[in-house]
Amino acid sequence: MRTKLALYASAAVLLLAAGYPAATFAQQPAPQAPAQQAPAQRNAAVEIDGDDIGGVVTSRFGTEAGVWVIAETTDLETRFSKMVVTDEVGRYVIPDLPKAKYRVWVRGYGLVDSPKVDSEPGKILNLTAVIAPSLKDAAQYYPAIYWAAMIKVPDRSMFPGTGPNGNGINPLFKTHDQYLNFVKTNGCGNCHQIGNYATRTIPEALGKFDSSIAAWARRLQSGPAGTTMINNIAQLMTPDGGHLAALADWTDRIKAGELPGATPSRPTGVERNLVVTVRDWSDPKHYLHDLIATDRRDPTVNGYGAMYGAAELSTSKLPVLDPVKNTKSVLDVPVADPKYAPSSALANPVIAASPISARSRSGTPRSMHTIR
Secondary structure, eight states, X not given: OOXXXXXXXXXXXXXXXXXXXXXXXXXXOOOOXXXXXXXXXXXXXXXXXXXXXXXXXXXXXXXXXXOEEEEEESSSSSEEEEEEEOOTTSXXXXXXXXXXXXXXXXXXXXXXXXXXXXXXXXXXXXXXXXXXXXXXHHHTTSOHHHHHTTSOOOOGGGOSOOOTTTTSSOTTOOSHHHHHXXXXXXXXXXXXXXXXXXXXXXXXXXXXXXXXXXHHHHHTTBSTTHHHHHHHHXXXXXXXXXXXXXXXXXXXXXXXXXXXXXXXXXXXXXXXXXXXXXXXOSBTTBOOOEEEOSBTTBTTTTTTOOEEEEOTTTOSSEEEEETTTTEEEEEOOOOSSGGGXXXXXXXXXXXXXXXXXXXXXTTOOXXXXXXX
C-alpha cells in the first residue's frame, strides 16, 4: 500500500529553509552539461504498464540525469500534474496516471522547459531536453530560496537592537537568528515563497510609483492579509528604511540583471525516488493555505480518503479533495449559533486591492501537492 504525505499548499512543491546572508555571493557559472553516456546505457529498457508514461530524456549533450519530467492534464475535474526525476541514464517513469490526455515536458537545472508533447498512459515517450542558452535563463528555474538569499539583512554585529537612538534595530530583536526567524521562517516565509517570480518582481498591475520602496509599501497593503503585513514590516523599520528598503533594493538589483550567487545541484540518490502530484482543487476566488489528510501520529488513518483544506482569510467554507477520483467539493462549516458564524476575510478589512485579484477571478485556482 502506498502512503501519501500531504504537503503544505503553496506555489512550490518543496520549500527550502535557509538563512539570508548579509551580502550576495559572487556569481558562479551555469551547471555543466552531463557527460554523454555510452550507447548501451542510453538504450536501457524502460518498463511501464497501462497507466504509466515512461521513456528516456536526452539533450545535445547526451542523456540527462536528475531532471524532472512533468505530465499535466485538464481533462479531470481538478487540474492534475505528476512529476518524477530521471535516473543516472536519463530514464523516467510517471506511474499510476488517471486515464486522460496529457502534455509532457522536461524541466531541470541548466535547462529551460522543453516543448510540451501530447501523450497518454501506456505510452513510451522519449523526450529532448533544451539546454539553457544563458545563466540568466537557467536561473529562472532555481528554487526560490536562491533568489531570496540575495536579500541583504543587518549583520550579526547589529544585534541586540538598541532602537532609533542606538543602532536603529528594534529592541524586540535580541539576536540575529531571532531577526531572521521574523523575516523568514515565521514572518514573510510563513505564507509566501519569497524569491519566486511573483515576489522577486514588481507587477505592472500594482501601479506606477516614484520608487521601489513606495511600490513595496503599496504591495504590502494588498488583500485581506495587508494589515498583518504592514504591522510586521513596521517592526522591521530603521532610520535607513529597514527591511522595506532591503526588499526594494533586492527587486531593483534583480531588475538590473543581478542573479543568485550559487547554482543548485540536480537531485541525486533517494531524491530521485520522489513522485510529486499537484492538483488545483479550490476555486479562482479562494485560496488554500493548509491541508490535512490523516493523523500525523498514525499516518495510516484515512488511507486513500478525502483531503481537507483550510482556506485562510478567503472563505468560511471547507474545500475537500477526493485524491482517488480526482473530484472536489465544498462543505459548509457548522456552527453552534449562526450569529457567531466565522467571518473569515470579512473580519480583515482590505487596505488596498490585490494586483492579482482580477487574474485570480479569471481562473487561477490554488493548488495542493502530494508526495510519495
